[in-house]
């Protein structure tokens with residue numbers, strides 16, 4: 553049984569091929585959203601496989617619930633941040649699973665919903681939280697952070713070369729009027745950088761604020777070791793990332809558990825720790841040319857997979 557494909561996630565085909573879901577399998581989808589991956593996993597684990605569907609965005613989880621209703625009691629839902637993965641998995645008895653998938657970041661459904669404030673091209677409240685029940689909105693951050701903190705954020709999470717000038721412009725603008733909407737912020741950025749090239753000048757600023765508001769890199773750093781601990785031997789963790797900061801973290805994390813010698817300047821190097829995982833994807837899997845043509849977002853997508861040993 554499989555659900556109708558309303559939303560095909562980026563790199564879905566290689567992800568499923570490498571995760572190898574089979575009848576009766578138990579899987580965790582840490583980022584269920586439109587449930588494209590989840591419904592494919594449930595299709596392949598029929599008739600009696602189970603899936604724990606997690607998303608920190610309650611609206612996204614509601615949509616997943618509707619989409620996955622056809623799978624009945626084979627799906628357990630949790631609105632949670634994956635940084636609490638192990639406790640959610642324990643509560644729902646999803647330990648010793650056959651696979652875990654994390655498809656990071658923002659979905660096109662969230663981006664297209666102007667009320668969520670993720671898109672610089674559509675007027676909306678400057679929110680950007682995945683979980684709208686808690687935490688600081690992007691508007692709060694740009695209203696309260698000092699110029700140095702805004703600059704650091706834009707540089708660290710957006711790799712924005714004009715970080716200082718944008719931060720100064722934000723601070724100057726908010727003295728006149730609070731920056732409350734997406735287009736207001738996009739205009740402030742464009743006033744500094746002009747509108748050259750194909751990529752909108754606010755792209756990096758919006759990415760940086762989204763990562764900061766949702767504390768995305770720390771959540772990933774905390775979740776990765778938990779995901780590995782939940783795998784049975786031979787089970788796989790698949791991570792799809794969309795920018796180099798995430799991908800570097802996943803790559804380094806996999807390498808650190810793969811039993812490679814510890815780098816050291818000591819005359820007698822420390823012993824090599826035993827491998828906890830085997831890296832399946834020596835190089836990250838990227839979207840094929842057709843997918844990159846059809847979906848620009850897929851151009852930055854990278855899939856890495858590791859297996860518990």
Ligand SMILES: C[S@@+](CC[C@H](N)C(=O)[O-])C[C@H]1O[C@@H](n2cnc3c(N)ncnc32)[C@H](O)[C@@H]1O
Pocket residue numbers: 559560561582583584585586587588589590606607608609612632633634635655656657658659682771772
């Ligand atoms: C790219 S989408 C996933 C798409 C999904 N694989 C599909 O098939 O439709 C990423 C999802 O991850 C969620 N998310 C982001 N950070 C999260 C976190 N720390 N914990 C749980 N969910 C998170 C977002 O709310 C979003 O719904």
